[in-house]
Amino acid sequence: MLKKLFSINPGEGSPTLILFIHFFAYVAISVTGSAARDAYFLNMVDRKYLPLMYLAVAVVLTLVIAIYNRLSKNRDLTLIVTISSLVFALSLLAIQNHLEGWVIPFLYIWKDVIDAITIIQFWLLANEVFDPRQAKRLFGLLGAGGALAAIIVGSSIKQFVSIFGSENLLFITIGFLGIVILMANLIRPYRNVNKLQNQTRKKNEQKKSEKTFTPYLKSLAIIIGLAAITSRIVDYQFKIIAVAAFPLQDDLVNFFGQYYAVTGIATIVIQLFVTSKLLSRFGILVAILILPVFLMLGSFGFFITPILATVYISKFSDQVFKFTLHNSSIQLLWIPVKNTIKTRLKPIVEGSIRAGLEGLSGVLIFIAVTVFNIPIHYLSLSIVLIAIYWINKSFPLKKLYVDALQSAIEKRQLNFEELTLDIQDQTMVNTIETALNNADESQQIFALDIIKDIPLTPWKQSLNRLLDKGHVTVKKEILNISFNDDIIDDQRIINLIETDKELDIDAIAIAGKRGLNNAVTAINKHLEDPEIEKRIIAAAALNTIDPDSSNIAKKLLIDALQSTDEKLISVAINQLSFDNQILPDDTLIHYLNDSSFVIRNAALLVAETRRAPEFLPVIIHSLADSRSAIPARTALTAYNEQDVINILIQY
Known part of the structure; x- marks a missing residue:
């Protein structure tokens, strides 16, 4: 029932569960670690240095990731x-035993x-396990696991602190790191390492001289940068007001835990x-526009009434909308x-530029508050101005x-390979709609190709129209991507089975995939079709719909496999x-060991689907024949690299 509810296909259940727990553990690490480190720093270090931590984080993070x-390359x-x-x-663990002095800023x-x-x-692990189509179905579920972690772990911090004290909170973080190690090892059999390496190698080979920022990329970078700046200012205000409202360390940790629980609920x-x-x-x-508008409203409220409730609105908006609507956009x-x-440019924009602006924000906050003694709520005016500029640049x-x-x-x-969720906006829908309505067949084929891995509902009417009036090549491609009813x-x-x-x-192949019992009568007629290939495909569809219903279909498939015609055998294998x-x-x-490369190549496609370990030696043996080398290499990418x-090594 859960698999049907979350669109989990056969074979995806175990890796999805493992990665769900893995992401749950990651968010739990983030929540417990953030609650602990923020409370320790705000209670044990001079708070005026908090903005400088933003700079230190940006610098150290850039160096450490590099x-x-x-160190991790090719490992x-x-x-x-x-x-x-x-x-x-x-x-x-070492930090937990020395919570004092320089250890706190560290x-x-x-x-x-x-x-x-x-x-x-x-x-990286998730992308090695799931292909783009699977990712769009399942990554949303994994994200829900993170939100669930924020809710459960965040709301449980208070109980933990009341029993063990906030000074021991890092032990929970350490425990979840252990879960990360366990999940990373459990997911190993499901990883498709070669696929990711081949994609990376291909991207590296395609690098050209496109180094300049277009006006579009400049505008996109500005939006990302503005979000980074406002996020740091709001974070600073929120933490300073929170520690003023909850001066005791245990109370502050409890507050942060509840905050993560509430934002987790809203996020999911x-x-x-x-x-x-x-x-x-x-x-x-x-x-x-939603994020800058809510940030502007919250900041204006905090400027007028500088209390925890008003700055909470800004921080809540930043935490929730940034990781949902903003990131999806x-x-x-x-x-x-x-x-x-x-x-080339995405890591620069979302990595170096954003980190640099976050660090710069920390320096400016430090100067404003420490050197010029500007009241903390006056910083909200800068957020309001930034939000106005942000809104203006969005149009x-x-x-x-x-x-x-x-x-x-x-x-x-x-x-859409890097789009990890099933999301489309109206502009994208209309643009692709225009391509589908183009009289150029090649434009239609390309439009179908780019939407094949995302939900097709926005283009349902156009797809059905093309199925009526389009070229046969277009019609076949529509059926190929529209096996969903x-x-x-x-x-x-x-109707297509009976008349086209x-x-x-x-259409027969789709009926088989859907398990259409109502199509059995129409498909049965094709068991006597003059074309033997069509008879085999019909037999395979009937056998899929109801394996116990047709001895004639089974006999056709078995006879095809036992024939001496390599084409018939390969068709039967593929089905x-x-x-x-x-x-x-x-x-x-x-x-797989057959002397005919036609039969061997058909068997390699099935081996790639089944991924049985016993296929590996014969797949590798096929590499020696140039006629089977490409499908053999493709089949090997479905297996664990090790x-x-x-x-x-044995060869």
Whole structure:
């Protein structure tokens, strides 16, 4: 029931659960670590140095990540996660036993280093496990695990503190680091290392001389930078007012825990029920504007009435909207940017530039409060001014976004591989709609290709129109990406099976995937079709819909496998990817060793789907034949890299 509710397909349950727990542990580390380090620093160090911590974090984080990237390059990620998490856990244990003096500022910085490295490692692991289509279905569920952690762990801090005291809170953080190590090792069998390495290598090979910021990228960088600056100012105000309201360390830790619990609830509600609907209905402009508007309102309220309740509004808005609507909008805004440019500039914009502005914000806050003695609530005026400028820059950014989308489609550069959630805004929908309605068949095919991994509902009407009037190539592509009955209804699939000689094979295959019992009568007629290939596909579909219903279908498939015609055998193999009764693994191994490269290549495609360890030796053996080398290499990318290496060593 849970698998159906969260769209988890067969074979995805275990890795999804492992990564769900992993992300839960990461957020728990962040929540407990943040609550502890903030309370310790605000109670044990002169608070005027808090802004300088922002600068220190930015500098140290930049250096540490650069060193980490160099040390971890070309090394097993599970091993790297294990070693780094052990280092983090042991360092926190040492800090826990020496909570005084310089250790407190060090903890403040070190905690952000732990967060940054741990989240980078998590997403690298997740991207090795799931392909882009799976990611769009499942990453939202993983994100919900993080919000759930904030709720459960945040609300539990008070009970822990009342029993053990706030000075022992880091032990919880250490415990969750242990869970991270465990999950990183449990996920190992599900990792597809070669896929990620091949993608990275391909990106590196594609690097060209595109180094300049376009007006669009400049506007995007400004929005990201403004969000970073306001976030630091609000964070400073919130923490200073919080420690004034809760001078006792235990009370302050409890307050921070409750804050993370409340924001966790809000985050999960907005991410699951608001973000996609708001973007689809009102577009990206409204989504971009929500964060600066709420920051402006909260900051103006704090300027008028400088109390915890008003600054809480600003901090709540920053925490909740930044990690939901704002981040989703930023993902969309990166979509039209060419991959080679994005690969080079995204780390600069979201890494170096943002970190630099956060550090600069800390210095300016320190000067304003310490040197010029500006009251803390006066800093809200700067947020109001920044928010106004932010809002003003958002309107031209929307126009540039539309232009960039249209240009990307015309140049065939638009892709959704890095979009980790099922989100579209109205501008994107309209732009792709225009491409689908274009008279140019190649434009239609490209538009279909770029939307194949995202929900197709916004283009349902156009897809059905093209299925009526489009070129047969376009129709086949629509059926290929629309096996879900939400787009092309079941009755239409049955009608195509019965009446359309050009699309009946494709429709039969879809009926099999959907398990359409109502299509059995129509498919049965094709068991006597003059074309043997069509008979085999029909037999495979019937066998999928009801394995016990048709002995004729089974006999057709078995006869095809036992024939001497390599084309018939390869067609039958391709149709039996998930049928271990008619095509058991030992029989598949026989075909993997076949002298015919046509049969061998068909078997390699099935081996890639099944991923059985016993296939590895024969897949590797196929590399020796140039006619099978490419499908063999592709099949190997579905396996764990270390398993492949272990077999290769034996050759």
